[in-house]
Amino acid sequence: MQDIIIDILLAIVVLTAAGLLLFIGRREGGMTKKQRKMMVRIFISAAILLALQFAPAKLFDQLDRYLFPTAGRWIRFACYLIDYFIIGYDILRKALQGIRNGRVFDENFLMAVATIGAMALAIYENGEYLEAIAVMLFYQIGEWFQSYAVGKSRRNISNLMDIRPDYANIERDGKLEQVDPDEVETGSVIVVQPGEKVPIDGVIIEGSSSLNTSALTGESLPREAKAGDEVISGCISMTGVLKIQTTKEFGESTVSKILDLVENASSRKSRSEDFISKFAKVYTPAVCCSALALAILPPLVRMLFMGLSANWSVWIYRALTFLVISCPCALVISIPLSFFAGIGGASQQGVLVKGSNFLELLSKTKVVVFDKTGTLTQGVFEVDGIHHNEMEDAKLIEYAALAESASSHPISKSLQRAYGKEPDRSRVSDIQEISGNGVIAKVDGVEVAAGNDKLMKHLGVSYIECHSAGTIIHVAVDGAYAGHIVISDIVKPHSKDAIASLRSSGIEKTVMLTGDAKKVADQVAVSLGIDEVYSELLPADKVEKVEELLRVKSEKAKLAFVGDGINDAPVLSRADIGIAMGAMGSDAAIEAADIVLMDDDPLKISKAIRISRKCLRIVYQNIVFALAVKFACLALGAIGIANMYLAIFADVGVMVLAVLNAIRCLFVKKL
Amino acid sequence: MKKTYKIEVDCANCANLMEEATRKTAGVASATVNFMTQKMIVEFEDGQDPKSVMKDVLKACKKVEPDCEIEF
Numbered sequence: 202m203q204d205i206i207i208d209i210l211l212a213i214v215v216l217t218a219a220g221l222l223l224f225i226g227r228r229e230g231g232m233t234k235k236q237r238k239m240m241v242r243i244f245i246s247a248a249i250l251l252a253l254q255f256a257p258a259k260l261f262d263q264l265d266r267y268l269f270p271t272a273g274r275w276i277r278f279a280c281y282l283i284d285y286f287i288i289g290y291d292i293l294r295k296a297l298q299g300i301r302n303g304r305v306f307d308e309n310f311l312m313a314v315a316t317i318g319a320m321a322l323a324i325y326e327n328g329e330y331l332e333a334i335a336v337m338l339f340y341q342i343g344e345w346f347q348s349y350a351v352g353k354s355r356r357n358i359s360n361l362m363d364i365r366p367d368y369a370n371i372e373r374d375g376k377l378e379q380v381d382p383d384e385v386e387t388g389s390v391i392v393v394q395p396g397e398k399v400p401i402d403g404v405i406i407e408g409s410s411s412l413n414t415s416a417l418t419g420e421s422l423p424r425e426a427k428a429g430d431e432v433i434s435g436c437i438s439m440t441g442v443l444k445i446q447t448t449k450e451f452g453e454s455t456v457s458k459i460l461d462l463v464e465n466a467s468s469r470k471s472r473s474e475d476f477i478s479k480f481a482k483v484y485t486p487a488v489c490c491s492a493l494a495l496a497i498l499p500p501l502v503r504m505l506f507m508g509l510s511a512n513w514s515v516w517i518y519r520a521l522t523f524l525v526i527s528c529p530c531a532l533v534i535s536i537p538l539s540f541f542a543g544i545g546g547a548s549q550q551g552v553l554v555k556g557s558n559f560l561e562l563l564s565k566t567k568v569v570v571f572d573k574t575g576t577l578t579q580g581v582f583e584v585d586g587i588h589h590n591e592m593e594d595a596k597l598i599e600y601a602a603l604a605e606s607a608s609s610h611p612i613s614k615s616l617q618r619a620y621g622k623e624p625d626r627s628r629v630s631d632i633q634e635i636s637g638n639g640v641i642a643k644v645d646g647v648e649v650a651a652g653n654d655k656l657m658k659h660l661g662v663s664y665i666e667c668h669s670a671g672t673i674i675h676v677a678v679d680g681a682y683a684g685h686i687v688i689s690d691i692v693k694p695h696s697k698d699a700i701a702s703l704r705s706s707g708i709e710k711t712v713m714l715t716g717d718a719k720k721v722a723d724q725v726a727v728s729l730g731i732d733e734v735y736s737e738l739l740p741a742d743k744v745e746k747v748e749e750l751l752r753v754k755s756e757k758a759k760l761a762f763v764g765d766g767i768n769d770a771p772v773l774s775r776a777d778i779g780i781a782m783g784a785m786g787s788d789a790a791i792e793a794a795d796i797v798l799m800d801d802d803p804l805k806i807s808k809a810i811r812i813s814r815k816c817l818r819i820v821y822q823n824i825v826f827a828l829a830v831k832f833a834c835l836a837l838g839a840i841g842i843a844n845m846y847l848a849i850f851a852d853v854g855v856m857v858l859a860v861l862n863a864i865r866c867l868f869v870k871k872l
Numbered sequence: 873m874k875k876t877y878k879i880e881v882d883c884a885n886c887a888n889l890m891e892e893a894t895r896k897t898a899g900v901a902s903a904t905v906n907f908m909t910q911k912m913i914v915e916f917e918d919g920q921d922p923k924s925v926m927k928d929v930l931k932a933c934k935k936v937e938p939d940c941e942i943e944f
Contacts, residue, residue, distance in 0.1 A: 348882045
């Protein structure tokens with residue numbers, strides 16, 4: 202029965218190998234040279250093995266008559282030996298090299314010992330050489346699959362993250378020339394054609410286009426850009442030809458910085474990865490020693506104490522099975538691959554993770570601390586409300602904007618923005634600025650006063666106090682109170698959802714730190730549903746607060762800080778995990794952070810946490826699954842139920858499943 | 873001084889071994905091998921010539937993984 206199964210399997214291998222060689226092997230980039238060579242070896246040796254299956258020992262024994270006694274036996278052995286060398290010579294060579302270099306226990310050594318042992322048993326019994334060769338063959342098939350699958354997914358993930366522009370177009374003598382982006386000097390003009398990547402940061406001087414920023418931000422809606430707008434490298438121009446004056450060198454451009462982050466990301470190893478490499482170091486020698494014990498101790502016990510025959514060959518065979526099971530490949534390959542796929546998937550969603558250790562920490566986050574301005578709010582002041590006005594809103598804004606038109610204060614700028622038109626300065630005269638209070642000016646011949654409550658008191662106009670948080674501009678027209686304008690930092694549209702979604706993904710506490718006034722801070726916190734607020738903090742106080750929060754939380758729960766500004770950098774590096782908002786934010790913050798959200802959307806925080814959890818779940822699944830199967834096989838092998846075939850199928854099968862499972866980390870879009 | 877090299881290695885465990893071997897090579901301050909991006913980042917000790925140190929690194933790596941390649 203087993204023979205028939207093996208025959209069928211070998212036939213499948215021969216056909217598949219031939220098919221793979223014909224179809225994938227020829228295609229460009231289908232297989233590497235090494236992989237093709239290996240496939241040819243697999244094909245040849247499987248074919249020979251299949252042929253030898255139909256030539257039983259008796260057939261060879263007939264040769265004895267023509268040559269010398271036992272000649273058939275040796276010729277049969279030679280045939281199998283040749284096949285064995287075809288499939289396994291590199292393993293044997295590596296095993297020898299390993300021994301010579303003082304590194305005995307690697308998987309090559311294990312496979313070499315196991316198969317040579319099986320061969321030796323077969324010579325002794327003139328029995329089944331098939332097993333040793335088949336085990337080597339299936340091991341090689343497993344290795345081939347591993348190399349192919351990992352190589353393929355590695356390339357796919359790298360392609361996802363590949364935002365590197367290959368060239369920049371420069372116009373010379375009316376012709377476009379492609380040059381290395383590194384060679385473009387700051388201030389030169391580059392041309393970006395539809396479908397091309399913007400290679401270097403700059404300002405558009407001619408043309409307009411919609412830009413696809415999805416590679417950078419994960420945002421699928423294209424952004425419109427026209428002359429005068431700043432563009433960042435890595436965007437893809439979709440519709441029009443753009444002429445861009447570069448403002449940075451290639452090395453300083455957004456795309457280079459991001460690539461730098463991503464490429465160095467998986468260099469920082471997570472604890473699970475460290476665990477696995479340490480585990481592999483202990484595991485292999487341990488299994489080898491137990492295999493040795495299994496080969497020697499039970500026969501001795503049987504001989505000396507139980508008075509039975511030693512049964513050496515049975516126990517040696519079981520020990521050899523042990524060796525086959527002991528390769529730690531599935532673990533060693535699937536864990537880094539899971540993290541890499543997780544980081545790749547996250548970066549596709551606009552979340553840059555600087556290392557797999559941070560992905561691991563992020564999955565344990567229980568406390569999230571936010572900076573307010575620029576993180577939960579937009580960081581730009583805008584007119585938030587107009588109250589108690591007698592005249593139309595637009596009219597009041599118009600008066601205030603015109604009165605303030607000479608000022609460059611952020612408040613007056615936000616008034617200008619709300620007004621929406623270029624203020625006609627000729628309508629304004631007699632501007633008096635009263636420092637710290639406001640402005641009095643004549644607009645269209647009418648006296649307009651815009652400023653704070655002190656200004657109103659100064660003018661003797663009775664005003665109405667405002668209950669909203671924010672900066673209040675009272676406006677008096679012709680000495681009569683005309684209402685007030687509330688200017689405040691607008692909360693980002695997704696902030697509330699972001700907090701809610703953090704809570705639903707199991708975050709225990711959300712905290713907001715801000716340098717802003719208590720009244721403003723409290724109002725924002727209540728409207729967003731944040732648990733704790735600390736307001737009126739200086740940058741140094743923020744660090745202190747975070748340290749305090751780090752002290753009170755439990756050891757296992759991790760604290761993440763989310764911020765964007767230059768003054769957030771110290772806090773970002775102090776927290777367990779620093780998350781910087783917006784890759785277009787301050788460089789210092791991005792440098793200090795461990796995770797960078799490419800767009801400013803706080804909703805991405807909970808997404809990042811869910812990605813990290815999925816990734817870690819898959820890592821643990823793989824660890825548990827691989828170890829469980831290995832130990833089960835070890836146990837079965839020791840009592841003699843599992844033979845070498847089962848052992849090699851368990852080894853290869855677990856690895857294939859673990860690799861496929863690891864690739865699931867890449868699919869994080871719907872999280 | 874820090875330099876990045878392209879490498880060719882096709883198993884993750886071998887990459888770990890290469891990393892270890894590189895770290896132990898004289899003249900190397902620290903090293904990370906990134907299997908997934910097939911890159912090796914080596915930080916050299918002050919005053920070392922990267923070219924000659926990398927020769928030793930390649931030799932050490934070939935010892936642990938005969939199939940590996942480092943471009944330098």
